[in-house]
Amino acid sequence: MPALTPPWPMSNPSRWCCLTDFSQHGLIWWLKRALMMVWLILRGFNWKINDGAGRNMSVEDADAPVAGSEYSFFFDRQAYTDANPDVLSNGMDPMIHWITYGRDEERRGVRKNYYAPFFDAEYYFRIYPDVRGLVDEGRYASAAEHWKMTGLGEVAAGRRSLDPRFDVASYLARRPDIAIAIGENNLIGIYDHWLSWGRHELGLADNIAASIISSEKAAFWQENGYIILEGVFSKTRCDALNQRIDHLWQNRADGRLGVSIDVNIDREGARRIPFAEASDDEKYRPYKLNDLVMHDEMVADTALDPLLCEALGWVLDDQPVAIGSLNFERGSTQEFHTDTLYMPGETPGGMTAAWIALEDVSIQAGPLFYYPGSHNIPLFLFSDGRPNQRLEEFQQYRDHMYGHVAQMQLMPEVFLPKQGDVLIWHERLFHSGGAIKDMSLTRKSLVVHYWRFADMRAKNLMSHGGGYFWNRPPLT
Numbered sequence: 001m002p003a004l005t006p007p008w009p010m011s012n013p014s015r016w017c018c019l020t021d022f023s024q025h026g027l028i029w030w031l032k033r034a035l036m037m038v039w040l041i042l043r044g045f046n047w048k049i050n051d052g053a054g055r056n057m058s059v060e061d062a063d064a065p066v067a068g069s070e071y072s073f074f075f076d077r078q079a080y081t082d083a084n085p086d087v088l089s090n091g092m093d094p095m096i097h098w099i100t101y102g103r104d105e106e107r108r109g110v111r112k113n114y115y116a117p118f119f120d121a122e123y124y125f126r127i128y129p130d131v132r133g134l135v136d137e138g139r140y141a142s143a144a145e146h147w148k149m150t151g152l153g154e155v156a157a158g159r160r161s162l163d164p165r166f167d168v169a170s171y172l173a174r175r176p177d178i179a180i181a182i183g184e185n186n187l188i189g190i191y192d193h194w195l196s197w198g199r200h201e202l203g204l205a206d207n208i209a210a211s212i213i214s215s216e217k218a219a220f221w222q223e224n225g226y227i228i229l230e231g232v233f234s235k236t237r238c239d240a241l242n243q244r245i246d247h248l249w250q251n252r253a254d255g256r257l258g259v260s261i262d263v264n265i266d267r268e269g270a271r272r273i274p275f276a277e278a279s280d281d282e283k284y285r286p287y288k289l290n291d292l293v294m295h296d297e298m299v300a301d302t303a304l305d306p307l308l309c310e311a312l313g314w315v316l317d318d319q320p321v322a323i324g325s326l327n328f329e330r331g332s333t334q335e336f337h338t339d340t341l342y343m344p345g346e347t348p349g350g351m352t353a354a355w356i357a358l359e360d361v362s363i364q365a366g367p368l369f370y371y372p373g374s375h376n377i378p379l380f381l382f383s384d385g386r387p388n389q390r391l392e393e394f395q396q397y398r399d400h401m402y403g404h405v406a407q408m409q410l411m412p413e414v415f416l417p418k419q420g421d422v423l424i425w426h427e428r429l430f431h432s433g434g435a436i437k438d439m440s441l442t443r444k445s446l447v448v449h450y451w452r453f454a455d456m457r458a459k460n461l462m463s464h465g466g467g468y469f470w471n472r473p474p475l476t
């Protein structure tokens with residue numbers, strides 16, 4: 001348990017004056033807050049914070065993996081104090097202020113960077129026209145934020161009506177997996193899925209291409225170098241893919257797949273071997289199973305899913321070609337790097353990658369870390385004038401990257417996805433696999449790298465789903 005010492009600086013004891021100002025609030029209000037403070041102290045300040053997508057994480061957990069990081073990866077102190085300047089005069093840590101007071105007072109500016117990328121703001125404004133005014137006033141950062149933070153609760157409480165175009169029976173008939181994942185009697189949950197995703201997945205949206213990457217999302221990508229797509233793949237589909245990987249492991253000895261596997265990655269005994277020769281033990285240590293996108297239809301269906309390819313196509317400004325895939329069952333523990341070290345595109349911005357969560361990821365399982373904005377760090381070229389890694393010069397690369405991280409004052413964030421979420425990142429985003437705190441925890445994922453179609457005209461390409469894959473020999 002953490003110490004009972006409050007986790008904000010103690011240099012300003014006068015901050016407590018705000019707690020004893022009875023002139024602004026009634027006695028009941030203060031009694032509620034006093035009880036809340038006692039409860040929080042008894043819990044040892046193991047705060048639970050919400051990331052804006054309905055997920056809770058502990059501050060203790062969030063703080064653990066990165067020395068000197070903020071308490072929360074999701075709470076935006078700057079945005080909160082910008083929106084609520086009185087918080088600064090209290091001297092209280094902004095996040096503590098929000099937990100203690102701001103949340104009840106419905107203060108704005110909490111959310112950091114989470115949104116539903118397929119959420120159609122224009123459509124939402126049409127069915128709930130009052131929200132446009134709230135967003136214009138700055139009460140909410142976006143229509144998606146209003147929906148997740150307020151609208152969903154209002155629908156559940158009967159204060160906001162369901163869209164009359166939503167028909168639960170026909171939706172469940174077209175997506176039976178939703179009934180399994182969400183529960184067929186959970187009308188609000190099913191409506192949430194339909195409004196946020198289903199309209200697009202089933203081609204029901206008014207304007208699919210224009211709304212997958214909105215101007216807001218485009219701006220986020222430009223500034224941060226990544227986007228998160230929530231719930232792209234259903235539980236049914238992820239579970240089936242995980243079963244498929246288990247099946248391939250069970251039948252690997254027949255050698256029909258012909259792919260390779262990197263075992264004991266980033267530790268002693270690391271090596272690449274034919275998958276057919278992997279031992280049973282190696283499944284339970286960090287590994288990368290290579291190239292299944294070219295050799296397994298279910299993996300290819302996922303990597304080149306048409307909806308995912310629409311987003312990738314926007315990122316690349318061309319049709320995506322999967323040039324390789326990696327299936328993980330545990331974290332990679334790979335140190336911070338940019339993927340241009342290994343597979344730079346032929347043209348600047350000509351490569352991107354997708355990290356597809358095949359199960360919920362815990363912070364103890366070695367999740368993905370990244371520095372938002374690090375894609376703006378100038379590309380490091382090795383002595384041969386290329387971005388491809390030369391091991392003997394790797395320290396110069398590190399110095400270049402960390403020097404710019406410090407100069408640009410970038411802070412790491414962590415990707416703690418739910419099953420089916422996808423993170424798409426820029427070819428120059430500086431990222432790593434976090435330390436695995438509990439080796440019994442899995443972090444099943446599919447990572448795919450893509451190049452531009454226009455850069456691969458001379459290659460043997462196979463059309464699949466919404467894009468292509470490079471039909472090349474397996475890595476050896």
Ligand SMILES: [Fe+2]
Pocket residue numbers: 337338339431
């Ligand atoms: Fe990477």
